[in-house]
Amino acid sequence: NYYKTAAQLKAGVNAIYAVMHQNNLVSREWYYLHDTRSDEVAPGGGQLEAPRLQLINNTDDPTNSVMNSVWNGWYTVIFRANVVTDNASNVTDDPADAKKSVGEAKFLRAWAYFDLVSMWGGVPLVTSVPKNPTDFKPRADVAAVYAQIIQDLTDAAAVLPGKSATDKGRATAAAANAMLGRVLMQQGDYAGAKAALLKIPTSGADGYSLTPRYLDNFEIATEFNQESIFEVVFVDKGDNGYNWGGESATEAQSTVRNQEYCPVAWRNLIPSNKYLNEFESTATGAAKTDPRFSYSVYQSGDVYNNGASVLTDADQNGNSSVLHGVTKKISWRKFMIIYQESASTASFHPGGNNQRIIRYSEVLLNLAECANETGDIAGAVNYLNMIRARADVAMPSYPTAQYPVGSKADVTKAIMHEKMVELGDEELRNIDILRWRKKGYFTTEPIANFKAGRDELLPIPQAELDNNPLVAGHQNPGY
Amino acid sequence: ANTPAVSWRMTHIATKPEPARVITGKVTDESGAALAGVTVTIKGTTTAVGTSSNGTFRIEVPNEQAILVFSFVGFASTEVAVSGQSVINVSLKGDSKALNEIVVVGYGTQKRASVTGAVSSVNSKTISALPVGGVDQALQGRVSGLTVTNNGSPGSAPIVQIRGVSSIGYGADPLYIIDGFPGSIGSLDPRDIQSVDVLKDASAAAIYGSRATNGVIIITTKKGSTGKIQVGFDSYAGVQKVTKTYDLLNTNQYLQYERALNGAAGIGLPPRLQPANFNLPIYAGSSQTFAQTNTDWQDAYFKNGVLQQHTVSVSGGNENSRIFTSAGYFDQDGITVGTNFSRKNFRINSDHNINKFITIGETFNTSVTRQRFGIPPGNRTPITNVIRMQPYLPVYNPNNMGGFFGPQSSFDGADPVNPVEQALINENRNLGVGIRGNAYLTVKFTPWLKFNSTYGIDYGTNRQEQYTPIYNDGGTSSSPLASITENTNSGTTTLYTQQLTFDHTFAAKHHVSAIAVYEVQTNRGDSQNSFGNQNNNTIRTLHNATNITTDYTYTTNVLHSLVGRVGYDFEGKYLVSGSIRRDGLSVWAPGHKYENFPAASVGWKVDQESFMKGIKSISEFKLRAGYGVTGINGTVLGNYPYVSNVSAGGTTYPFGNLATGVNSGNGSFYSNLSNYFLHWEKTKSTNIGFDLGLFQNAFTLSAEVYKRKTDGLILTVPAPPSQGVGAPIANVGSMQNKGFELTAGYHKTSGEFRYDITGVFGLSRNKVLSLTGAANGTITAGGDADFGGGGPITNTSVGQPIQYFYGYVVEGIFQNAADVSGHATQTGAAPGDLKFKDVNKDGVIDANDRVNLGSYLPKFTYSLNYTASYKNFDLALFFQGVYGNKIFNAEKIIAEGMSRLFNSDVNVLRAWTPTNTNTDIPRAISGDPNSNVRPSSRWVESGSYLRLKNLQLGYNLPQTWLRSSTNNLVSKVRIYVSSTNLFTITKYTGLDPEVGSKNGTLTNGIDYGQYPTPRVFQAGLQATF
Incomplete structure (x- = not known):
């Protein structure tokens, strides 16, 4: 009887955002999982809990709680997105608003699947609401998951408005295109990625540009700035509260x-x-x-x-x-x-500082990589130098003595360097490593204790193996 | 009316027998002591009087043929024919054979002799023997097959189970029927209770049909008796102490351990422990440094708690009206700071004979309860923090807002929470008010047919207050705003019962009894939750508060029932009984709301057979067998469990940085699928038993064997996380319990030295027969990052007992590198780490090597109760024990796990090092790369224990002296001293082997550091005026 009006459908969309910013995902476990799978972090000391240390040391197993939390969190996002996409056709009172809701749901579902497919490989592809408990889905091919992601992001980009026409924090067409660029790059479709990234407006009410001050991207007073394409919103109510997993309209909205x-x-x-x-x-x-x-x-x-x-x-x-x-x-x-x-x-x-998920500087760095990979070295260098020219960064333009840009290989190195220092600890590095490792861009393996043939992917969570007969027996290699 | 003197004279003068005459006399027990309050009734009439405090009575009888019946609780009733006597002195015999004992069986009573089901009774004396606040605690060890396990601080209900666990998803709480009214027992004063009857098997319990699977406990409160008004006073006070503490590191040992742990992992000294900081004063203005501080956190957290109970009762009446009224006060301080429970209650029960045919009456109880309790932060219990707190930190810092000192996570290198602060800064209270009353009307059409109508209301409300002020301990705990939570839950249950009872003996041989009942029970629950913040510590209401949120809901349910029961016995020898109940409960899915619950039983009183009459030594011998079908109370699932509702506005997201409640970010979702086939869990039970009495029932023995099989177990089908939505609860799975119970006693009831020994033995075996068809059908539970890294601690699978402990098997400690490389591949292992068993022999230690490590269910439970009296002294000893169960000592992971720096048990100083290899404690290394803390056999211990539950010594003041010195005002005074939990014999290394459950089922027997059962010393006084 519910999800019959545009307002109800929108409430369904809001519930997707809600789970996205909870403990299983962006307010805690999500950044731990990305960080511990990158080479940007080290254990701070003995206080780091065992499951997190296991991920850094690559000794994690299918019961690792951090990895399980993120898996569960993203699949809850997917379920709630499916509720919206399944019910949208019932809504007739405000078709335009319903269309926008579907766009947001698809954007969030695509992001969820991108995290899942890049970290776990082929995962169960669920795109509609299960009707009964035996509606199991097997692991899909990696390509099929990507196809779904690309379809969702393409659909989302087509219906979502610019930032001026929606609430701060909601997905926009720019966010969908930026995410699509990421996804296509990861698949090796640099031309497609470039096309998507170039759709992001750089001027006007919906346009993006670099902030003159780098720190504006990490501080509270400068949330939703000109550089920010998508952020996860947190609010500090002033009571030190943190939501460890509860779900009600009164829960704390902070990140830990x-x-x-x-x-x-x-x-x-x-x-x-x-x-x-x-x-x-x-x-x-x-x-x-x-x-x-x-x-x-x-x-x-x-x-x-x-x-x-x-x-x-x-x-x-x-x-x-x-x-x-x-x-x-x-x-x-x-x-x-x-x-x-x-x-x-x-x-x-715990703080109320919004987590910036997509910044315009990442778009420029991705454009640089797309240009370099498609033979436009000069274009790539140009994008890189835009990053270095930010007012309060003002680093000398490439080429420099340490970073020549005479060849594609040179530029690749410069891109890898520039992305690491510009976007450090923004939960992107581990995804980049997966892409660059495949291309042989690393002279030495960046991840300590990395075991080839196993650590490219996380293990499928034990709870999934135990309770999904179509997945049981299909663990990732090495686990 | 005639004066006695006249009457006397008349009977002497008159030659014709007068129609009415007066009988006087005195009633004593076998030792000659006067018995007060004995009911003296003229047989066949309602005329009755009670004996006075010196045992004397006076009654007018209609004629010489009258027969007087003397009856008194605990004594065999005796009949004496008047036939010319005017003074009748009677000595009553103690009645332990219980042959004529009346047993409450639900919608009626039966003589013990004719009961064919498994019913155990506990009298008021036993119920009030222990200094406990609740009836449930008082039943521990008293009834074979009934287990009671402590589960929290004062005011928290224990876990009560009859004949083992019969549901996986839902608690095993039995159904409590208080004076015919189903309800909770929290508001009851144990001293108001006349008797407790426990219906254990389905043939007895099925009369309560759909709610009876976990057994039925019928509580009857005291009624007024005929006779002079008696005033009773019952009072005790005592002190409780913790029975056992941990042996934790002191400051110097902590420093040594810190280096062993962090040093091994290359982690530097935490800033606080560096000399420059460690030699600073603990706070500005103090002359003591951290180095000089040595706080015993157990001393700071545990305390002696005072316990007291006072009850005043008034009882009395005449042929027409009888009344019992009482007022009680119970107050129990916890043995830890910040815990307390108190109850005030008032009762009035009365019965009135309107005329020969109509009796009316009522019971009414009201109570006010108040509990202060601790809410543990996250999953970390206060005792966990007691273990973890650094000994070099003080409890208090007067310079901090709130006055406490808290560790600084970064500075101290560890993040426990000051447990004393946690308990005292946060004020959590449950404030309960309960009113329960019912009224009945009985119409006796004929001696064999009566109609009974009952109407009752049970209203209870609980207001939970949580208050946290603005405070800052300079470390892990602070609150910049005061927060106020007010959650009020209230429920109203109404019950309307119409009952027709038939009871007649035809031709002196055929006894037939029957009942027919129509009953409607409705329930409405209202829930209002409010929250808000204040920016000061003076206003403790939500007036002008910020961040105010509020929520109000209500739910209802209805239960319609038809009940019938027929019993037949031939010459008191052959007994047959059958019953059926049809229940309709609103909570089930449409089309599945009604169900029938039949039961039947037979009995054979072998001792009544003529061939047995010659065998004098056998005074009673009865064989019984029964079968019945019962259900689980559907309302434990909530009122609409089959349908998954959309939680409209049930979550929120702060678009545009706008906090909750003021934006368009409220979201709606549902998190489970619906199940339109949800119906009753049904248990089929068979019970066979016998009762044997030897030598005039000086020796008694009852034994039962039973088998119970539950089908349609309601479970949340474990769903793969990829569905993103919880599966619905569904009727999947079945489980079986088999068991054996024995009660044996020897009763010496005459002579100056009398005693009674009763032993109770219970054995139960549980097995899960089937689970969901999907996947591999296992349910894991109990995982917690703090307690073993997050892997599950229990598993439930087909063919095994429910929720067995689950984990790796420890084979020893790796002594050197060759040892490590020679073993199956074990990630992260190094010399000094635990060696786990490669159970499946695949050369790798992984999740597939986890096995069943034992069950929390005891192999058997037992208890022994000894009471004795000699002259004015009496003694009671009560032992209670369990054998063969395992406890998962999760708290030992906190005390000895060493995965992160915290204070620990002194055992960590025995950790393995290359020079200390002869030890069972693995190496200390921060981060625990081998996961030595993982759930494994290392943490599983024997849970067997034998406990002296109660020791009591009493003395009755001499009655003659008492009467003469109080001018007949006081008739009886007993004083006593007693101790509860005086000692416990156990190998268990935790604080208390009586381990409950953290949060519902499937975590039973895991010791997460719960509130331990205290030892109590008390003294009491009982007086009758």
């Missing part, structure tokens, strides 16, 4: 990321040495030290709390890092709210 990574809180994951040393620095012969280093991480001696406090080694629990041969304590700054809070407040504070 600040508590997990903040230099004066758990500090569960810290930047890896590899990531820290990736930044251009005068200490290693670069013409200029990349300012994004100190925008992305805090080290002892940095000021925080609106300039009122100075970070010390003693404030930061756990492991140290080695930067240019010097051992010191370094912690994440991106998305942390310590920049405006004292240590005693920030040490336990």
Whole structure:
């Protein structure tokens, strides 16, 4: 009897967003899963819980709780999206609004499947609501999952409005095209990706551009800025509340990321040495030290709390890092709210800082990769230099002494470098590694303890194997 | 009316017998002590009087042919013919043979002798022997086949099971019938109870049909008796203590352990422990440093709790009206800070004979309960935090808002929560008010046919208050806003019963009894939840609060029932009984709401056979057999369980950074599929038993064997997560319980030294026969990241007992690298780590190597009750035990697991090192790469225990002295001292082997660090005026 009006359908869409920002996904487990599968992070110390450490060490198994949470979270997103797409044809009171709702549902379903297919391979492809408990779906071919994602994003891009015509936080045509670009690149369709990315407007009410200040992308006051194409919204009600998995209209709307990574809180994951040393620095012969280093991480001696406090080694629990041969304590700054809070407040504070999912700078970097892969080296370099020209970054243009751009291989290196320093810890690196590993772009395997033939993919969760007879017996290799 | 003197004279002078005359006399027990309150009735009439405090009575009889009946609880009733006597002194014999004992069987009573089902009775004395707040706790160990397990702080209901677990998805709570009214027992004062009758097998319980699978416990409250008004006073006070504590690291040991753990993983000293910080004062203004601090967190969290109960009762009446009224107060402080329970109750029960045919009466009880309890943060119980708190931190910091000191996660390298702060800063209370009353009308058309009509209302409301002020402990706990939660749940149940009862003996041989009942029960539950924040600590209401949210819902259900029962016995020898109940319950799917629950039983009183008459030693011998079908109370599933409703506006998303309630971001969803075939879980049970009494029933023995099979078990079919939606609950699966029960006693009822020994033994075996057809049909539960890394702790699968413990088998500790490489591949293993068994011999240690590690279900349970009296002294000893069960000691993972830095048990200092290899504790290494904490046989321990549940010594003040010194005001005073849980014999290493369940079923027997059963010392006084 429900989902008969456009308003009810929209409530169904809102419920998809709700589950997306809950504990299983973007407010906690989702960034842990992406981060621990990348080479950007290292364990902060003994306080890091075992299942997370297992993922970093590649000792995870089908019962790993982090991986299970993300799987469950995305499939709940998919189910709720399917409720919307299945019921849309019943809605007649406001067809335009219903169409928009379907577009949003398809965007979110596509994002879910992209995370699933890239991390687990072929997964059960569910595109309608199960009618009874025995409606099992087998693992689909990877290609079939991609086909569904591309179809959904293409449909979404066609019906979704620009950002000026919708609530802040809802999916837009630009978000769908940006996601489509990501997806097509991952599949190797660089021309298709480029076409999708170029549909993103760069001017006008719906246009995007780089913010002059890099940090605007990670701070609370500058949410929904000109560079932000899609973000997951969090709100701090001021009560230190965090929703561990409840579902009601009164649940806390915060993310616990600040508590997990903040230099004066758990500090569960810290930047890896590899990531820290990736930044251009005068200490290693670069013409200029990349300012994004100190925008992305805090080290002892940095000021925080609106300039009122100075970070010390003693404030930061756990492991140290080695930067240019010097051992010191370094912690994440991106998305942390310590920049405006004292240590005693920030040490336990879940925050309301929105998680930026798609930034325009990623679009430019993806365009650079598309150009390079399709033979347009100059175009690629041009895109890269747009990133480096951001006002408060102002890094010297490519080519530099360390990064020549004479060949496709040179530019590939520059893209890999630039993406790592620009988009560090934004839950993209692990997906990039999968793509670049296949192309042989790494001279050495980036992931420590990586076991070829196993660690390319996560194991199918035990609960899925146990309860889905069509998946049982079809575990990924090596598990 | 004549004065006694006149009457006396008249009987002497008159030569003709006078129609009315007066009899006086005294009633004593066998030792000659006066018995007060004995009912003296003229047989065949309703004329009755009671004996006074010195045992004397005076009654007017109509004629010489009158027969007086002397009856008193605990004594055999005795008949004496008047035939010319004017003074009749009677000595009553103690009645332990219980042959004439009346058993409440549901919609009526039966003589014990003619009962054919498995029914156990517990009297009021036993119920009030223990200093416990609830009837359920008082029943522990008293009834064979009934188990009671402690499950929380004062005011929390224990887990009660009759004949094992019969449902997988739903609790095993029996149905409680209080004076004919189904309801909860939380508001009952155990001292108001006259008797408890436990209907264990289906032939007896099926009269309650659809709700009887878990057994029925019928509670009858006290009624007024005929005779002089008696005032009773019953009071005790005691102190409770924790029985056992952990041996935790002190500050110096902690420092040593920290280096062993973190040092092994290359992790630096947490900032706090670095000398510059460690030698700082614990707070500004203190002269004590962290290095000098050595807090015993168990000392800080556990405390002695005072326990007290006071009850005053008034009872009395005459032929026409009888009344019992009481007022009680119970107050129990917890043995941990921030826990308490109290109850005030008032009762009035009365019966009135309107005329020869019509009797009316009522019971009325009202109570106010108040519980303060702790809500553990996440899954971490307060005891978990007690273990984990660093000994170098103080409990308090007067400079902090709220006054407590909390660890700083980063600075201290660990994130426990100060358990004292947690218990005291957050105020969680349940405030309950209950009113239950019913009225009846009985019309006796003839001596063999009566009609009974009952109407009752049960109203209960519980207001749960949760208040957290603005506070900041400088570390893991703070709240920048005060939060106020007010959740009110109230329920109203009405019950309307019409009953026709037939009872007649034809030709002195054929006894026929029958009942027919029509009953309607309706229930409405209202729920209102409100929440809000205040920016100050003075206003504790939602007035002008911020972030206000509120929600109101109500639900209803209706149960229609038709009940019939017919019993027949021939010469009291051959007994047959059959019953049927047809229930219609609104909660089931359309078309599946009605069901029949039949039962039948037979009995043979072998002792009544002529060939047995010669055998004097056998005083009673009865064989019984019964069969019945019962159901599970459907309302435990909620009121509309078959349909999955859309939760409209049930979630939200803050588009545009707008917080809840003010935007268009509210979302609607549903999370389960519907099942339009949902119907009753049905249990078919067979029971065979016998009752044997030897030597005038000095020795008694009852034994039962039973088999119960439940079909259509309602389960949430485990759905693959890829469906993204929970499967519906459905009738899938079946389960079986088989068991044996024995009650044996020896009763010495005469002489100065009397005693009574009763032993109870119960054995039950559970097996899951089938589960959902899909997948491999297993249900795992209990996984928790803190307790073993998140892997499930129990598994339920076909062919095994329900929820067996599930995990790896530990084979030892790897002593060197060759040991590791020689073993099956075990990811992350290094010397010093646990070696797990390659059960399936595939060369890899993985999830497929997990096995059944044992069951929480005991192989058998037993208890022994000994009571004795000598002159004015009495003694009671009550032992209770379980044997053969396992406990998953999850709390040991907290105490000894060593996966992250926290304070721990001193056992961690014995951890394996290359130079300390002769140990059962694996190496200390932060991060636990081998997952030594995973659920495994390492954490499974024997749960067997034998406990001295009660020891009591009482003394009755000499009655003659008492009467003379109080001018006949006080007739009886008994004083006593007692101890509960004085000692426990067990190998279990946790705090308490009596382990309940964290959150519902399938986690029974997992010790997550629950509130332990305390030891109690108490003294009490009972007086009659």
